[in-house]
Amino acid sequence: DTAVSQTPKYLVTQMGNDKSIKCEQNLGHDTMYWYKQDSKKFLKIMFSYNNKELIINETVPNRFSPKSPDKAHLNLHINSLELGDSAVYFCASSQASGPLAETQYFGPGTRLLVL
Amino acid sequence: SQQGEEDPQALSIQEGENATMNCSYKTSINNLQWYRQNSGRGLVHLILIRSNEREKHSGRLRVTLDTSKKSSSLLITASRAADTASYFCATSRYNTDKLIFGTGTRLQVFP
Numbered sequence: 001d002t003a004v005s006q007t008p009k010y011l012v013t014q015m016g017n018d019k020s021i022k023c024e025q026n027l028g029h030d031t032m033y034w035y036k037q038d039s040k041k042f043l044k045i046m047f048s049y050n051n052k053e054l055i056i057n058e059t060v061p062n063r064f065s066p067k068s069p070d071k072a073h074l075n076l077h078i079n080s081l082e083l084g085d086s087a088v089y090f091c092a093s094s095q096a097s098g099p100l101a102e103t104q105y106f107g108p109g110t111r112l113l114v115l
Numbered sequence: 116s117q118q119g120e121e122d123p124q125a126l127s128i129q130e131g132e133n134a135t136m137n138c139s140y141k142t143s144i145n146n147l148q149w150y151r152q153n154s155g156r157g158l159v160h161l162i163l164i165r166s167n168e169r170e171k172h173s174g175r176l177r178v179t180l181d182t183s184k185k186s187s188s189l190l191i192t193a194s195r196a197a198d199t200a201s202y203f204c205a206t207s208r209y210n211t212d213k214l215i216f217g218t219g220t221r222l223q224v225f226p
Contacts, residue, residue, distance in 0.1 A: 004157075031212055041152075041201060041218070041219050042216075042218065043158075043203065043216040043219075044216070045213055045214065045215075048212060048213065050212075055212070056211075056212075056213055090157055090158070092158075094212060096212075102146070102148075102163060102207075103148070103160045103163060104158075104160065104214060105160070106150075106157035106158040106159070107157050108156060108157045109155075109156070109157050
Protein backbone atom coordinates (compact mmCIF):
# COMPACT_ATOMS: atom_id res chain seq x y z
CA ASP A 1 0.00 0.00 0.00
CA THR A 2 1.31 3.45 -0.91
CA ALA A 3 1.61 5.61 2.20
CA VAL A 4 1.73 9.01 0.51
CA SER A 5 0.50 9.17 -3.07
CA GLN A 6 0.45 12.02 -5.54
CA THR A 7 -1.27 12.49 -8.87
CA PRO A 8 -0.31 13.10 -11.53
CA LYS A 9 3.26 11.84 -11.64
CA TYR A 10 4.08 13.98 -14.66
CA LEU A 11 2.43 17.21 -15.76
CA VAL A 12 3.37 19.08 -18.92
CA THR A 13 1.43 22.24 -19.61
CA GLN A 14 1.53 25.62 -21.29
CA MET A 15 2.37 28.90 -19.60
CA GLY A 16 -0.72 30.65 -18.29
CA ASN A 17 -2.71 27.48 -17.63
CA ASP A 18 -4.18 26.49 -14.26
CA LYS A 19 -3.41 23.04 -12.88
CA SER A 20 -3.89 20.99 -9.73
CA ILE A 21 -1.81 18.33 -8.03
CA LYS A 22 -3.42 15.96 -5.57
CA CYS A 23 -1.95 14.27 -2.53
CA GLU A 24 -3.36 11.62 -0.23
CA GLN A 25 -1.86 9.89 2.79
CA ASN A 26 -3.20 6.74 4.44
CA LEU A 27 -0.95 6.93 7.49
CA GLY A 28 -3.43 8.70 9.72
CA HIS A 29 -1.05 11.63 10.07
CA ASP A 30 -2.21 15.04 11.26
CA THR A 31 0.15 17.20 9.24
CA MET A 32 0.77 17.44 5.52
CA TYR A 33 3.24 19.49 3.51
CA TRP A 34 4.09 20.66 0.04
CA TYR A 35 7.72 21.02 -1.00
CA LYS A 36 9.27 22.29 -4.22
CA GLN A 37 12.53 20.80 -5.54
CA ASP A 38 14.17 22.84 -8.26
CA SER A 39 16.54 21.75 -11.00
CA LYS A 40 19.52 22.03 -8.65
CA LYS A 41 17.81 19.64 -6.23
CA PHE A 42 17.19 22.36 -3.62
CA LEU A 43 14.20 21.26 -1.59
CA LYS A 44 12.14 23.98 0.04
CA ILE A 45 8.94 23.86 2.03
CA MET A 46 5.97 25.73 0.59
CA PHE A 47 3.02 24.95 2.86
CA SER A 48 2.09 22.93 5.91
CA TYR A 49 -1.40 21.98 7.07
CA ASN A 50 -2.39 20.47 10.39
CA ASN A 51 -5.88 18.97 10.60
CA LYS A 52 -7.01 21.01 7.58
CA GLU A 53 -5.60 24.23 9.01
CA LEU A 54 -2.78 26.21 7.35
CA ILE A 55 0.28 26.30 9.62
CA ILE A 56 3.16 27.31 7.35
CA ASN A 57 3.05 29.52 4.27
CA GLU A 58 6.54 30.23 3.07
CA THR A 59 6.02 33.44 1.09
CA VAL A 60 4.83 31.48 -1.88
CA PRO A 61 3.15 33.53 -4.65
CA ASN A 62 -0.59 33.63 -4.19
CA ARG A 63 -0.96 31.87 -7.54
CA PHE A 64 -0.36 28.75 -5.41
CA SER A 65 -3.36 27.81 -3.30
CA PRO A 66 -3.34 24.67 -1.14
CA LYS A 67 -6.61 23.07 -0.17
CA SER A 68 -7.17 20.41 2.47
CA PRO A 69 -10.66 18.89 2.25
CA ASP A 70 -9.80 16.53 5.12
CA LYS A 71 -6.68 15.63 7.04
CA ALA A 72 -5.79 12.81 4.63
CA HIS A 73 -5.72 15.05 1.56
CA LEU A 74 -3.78 18.15 0.62
CA ASN A 75 -4.14 19.43 -2.92
CA LEU A 76 -2.15 22.17 -4.61
CA HIS A 77 -3.75 24.40 -7.20
CA ILE A 78 -1.56 26.64 -9.32
CA ASN A 79 -3.02 29.52 -11.34
CA SER A 80 -1.41 31.22 -14.33
CA LEU A 81 1.55 28.87 -14.52
CA GLU A 82 4.94 30.42 -15.25
CA LEU A 83 8.14 28.91 -16.65
CA GLY A 84 9.77 29.21 -13.23
CA ASP A 85 7.15 26.93 -11.72
CA SER A 86 8.79 23.98 -13.49
CA ALA A 87 10.07 21.73 -10.72
CA VAL A 88 9.29 18.57 -8.84
CA TYR A 89 6.62 19.03 -6.19
CA PHE A 90 6.63 16.68 -3.23
CA CYS A 91 3.87 16.06 -0.76
CA ALA A 92 4.79 14.77 2.70
CA SER A 93 3.06 13.96 5.96
CA SER A 94 4.03 13.56 9.59
CA GLN A 95 2.40 12.35 12.75
CA ALA A 96 2.29 15.51 14.80
CA SER A 97 3.03 19.16 14.52
CA GLY A 98 4.88 21.50 16.87
CA PRO A 99 7.78 20.38 19.04
CA LEU A 100 6.97 16.69 18.63
CA ALA A 101 7.01 16.67 14.82
CA GLU A 102 9.56 14.17 13.61
CA THR A 103 9.83 11.95 10.61
CA GLN A 104 8.22 13.12 7.43
CA TYR A 105 7.01 10.63 4.83
CA PHE A 106 7.30 11.78 1.25
CA GLY A 107 5.26 11.04 -1.82
CA PRO A 108 6.91 10.08 -5.13
CA GLY A 109 6.75 13.61 -6.52
CA THR A 110 4.98 15.35 -9.39
CA ARG A 111 7.25 16.51 -12.19
CA LEU A 112 5.80 19.74 -13.56
CA LEU A 113 7.11 21.16 -16.81
CA VAL A 114 5.75 24.49 -17.99
CA LEU A 115 6.37 25.24 -21.67
CA SER B 116 19.35 31.77 3.25
CA GLN B 117 18.44 29.32 5.98
CA GLN B 118 19.43 26.37 3.84
CA GLY B 119 22.08 24.06 5.23
CA GLU B 120 25.18 23.15 3.31
CA GLU B 121 26.38 19.66 2.57
CA ASP B 122 29.83 18.57 1.74
CA PRO B 123 30.92 17.09 -0.54
CA GLN B 124 28.43 17.90 -3.30
CA ALA B 125 29.29 14.62 -4.98
CA LEU B 126 31.14 11.50 -3.88
CA SER B 127 32.19 8.44 -5.88
CA ILE B 128 33.46 5.31 -4.17
CA GLN B 129 33.84 1.58 -4.75
CA GLU B 130 31.57 -1.00 -3.17
CA GLY B 131 32.84 -1.96 0.25
CA GLU B 132 34.33 1.43 1.02
CA ASN B 133 32.90 3.81 3.61
CA ALA B 134 31.16 7.03 2.60
CA THR B 135 31.14 10.12 4.81
CA MET B 136 28.93 13.13 4.19
CA ASN B 137 28.91 16.32 6.22
CA CYS B 138 26.17 18.82 6.92
CA SER B 139 26.43 22.29 8.41
CA TYR B 140 23.49 24.40 9.52
CA LYS B 141 22.93 27.90 10.76
CA THR B 142 20.50 28.04 13.68
CA SER B 143 19.87 26.17 16.91
CA ILE B 144 17.90 23.00 16.31
CA ASN B 145 15.55 20.52 17.94
CA ASN B 146 16.68 17.62 15.81
CA LEU B 147 18.56 16.80 12.63
CA GLN B 148 17.45 14.17 10.16
CA TRP B 149 19.02 12.45 7.18
CA TYR B 150 17.01 11.48 4.11
CA ARG B 151 17.89 9.54 0.97
CA GLN B 152 16.53 10.28 -2.49
CA ASN B 153 16.96 7.77 -5.26
CA SER B 154 16.94 9.21 -8.75
CA GLY B 155 13.44 10.24 -9.78
CA ARG B 156 11.90 9.22 -6.47
CA GLY B 157 10.70 10.79 -3.23
CA LEU B 158 12.75 11.18 -0.07
CA VAL B 159 13.06 8.36 2.43
CA HIS B 160 13.82 9.02 6.07
CA LEU B 161 17.01 7.33 7.31
CA ILE B 162 17.76 8.49 10.82
CA LEU B 163 16.96 11.25 13.32
CA ILE B 164 19.31 12.60 15.96
CA ARG B 165 18.13 14.96 18.68
CA SER B 166 20.01 18.05 19.79
CA ASN B 167 20.97 16.41 23.10
CA GLU B 168 22.45 13.35 21.35
CA ARG B 169 25.96 13.12 19.96
CA GLU B 170 25.92 9.86 18.02
CA LYS B 171 23.38 7.44 16.69
CA HIS B 172 23.58 4.16 14.78
CA SER B 173 21.15 2.37 12.51
CA GLY B 174 22.45 -0.69 10.67
CA ARG B 175 25.32 0.49 8.45
CA LEU B 176 24.56 4.14 9.20
CA ARG B 177 26.30 6.21 11.84
CA VAL B 178 25.33 9.81 12.46
CA THR B 179 27.16 12.30 14.65
CA LEU B 180 26.01 15.72 15.78
CA ASP B 181 28.14 18.57 17.09
CA THR B 182 25.82 21.38 18.14
CA SER B 183 28.72 23.65 19.11
CA LYS B 184 29.97 23.53 15.51
CA LYS B 185 26.45 23.29 14.07
CA SER B 186 27.45 20.27 12.03
CA SER B 187 26.56 16.63 11.51
CA SER B 188 28.06 13.77 9.60
CA LEU B 189 26.57 10.64 8.06
CA LEU B 190 28.80 7.61 7.67
CA ILE B 191 27.70 4.68 5.53
CA THR B 192 29.93 1.69 6.17
CA ALA B 193 30.62 -1.13 3.70
CA SER B 194 28.78 0.69 0.93
CA ARG B 195 26.79 -1.15 -1.73
CA ALA B 196 25.82 -0.19 -5.26
CA ALA B 197 22.24 0.13 -3.97
CA ASP B 198 23.37 3.01 -1.72
CA THR B 199 23.77 5.16 -4.84
CA ALA B 200 21.45 8.12 -4.23
CA SER B 201 21.37 11.72 -3.05
CA TYR B 202 21.55 12.24 0.69
CA PHE B 203 20.03 15.26 2.41
CA CYS B 204 20.26 16.51 5.94
CA ALA B 205 17.30 18.42 7.34
CA THR B 206 17.02 20.41 10.54
CA SER B 207 14.00 21.08 12.68
CA ARG B 208 13.80 23.97 15.10
CA TYR B 209 11.88 24.06 18.38
CA ASN B 210 8.14 24.72 18.23
CA THR B 211 7.92 24.21 14.52
CA ASP B 212 7.53 21.20 12.25
CA LYS B 213 9.27 22.97 9.40
CA LEU B 214 12.25 21.09 8.00
CA ILE B 215 15.13 23.04 6.45
CA PHE B 216 16.94 20.85 3.96
CA GLY B 217 20.59 20.92 3.05
CA THR B 218 21.88 21.10 -0.48
CA GLY B 219 22.46 17.34 -0.71
CA THR B 220 25.36 15.02 -1.48
CA ARG B 221 25.18 12.81 -4.58
CA LEU B 222 26.74 9.46 -3.76
CA GLN B 223 27.77 7.04 -6.51
CA VAL B 224 28.87 3.58 -5.44
CA PHE B 225 30.53 1.56 -8.18
CA PRO B 226 30.26 -2.23 -8.10
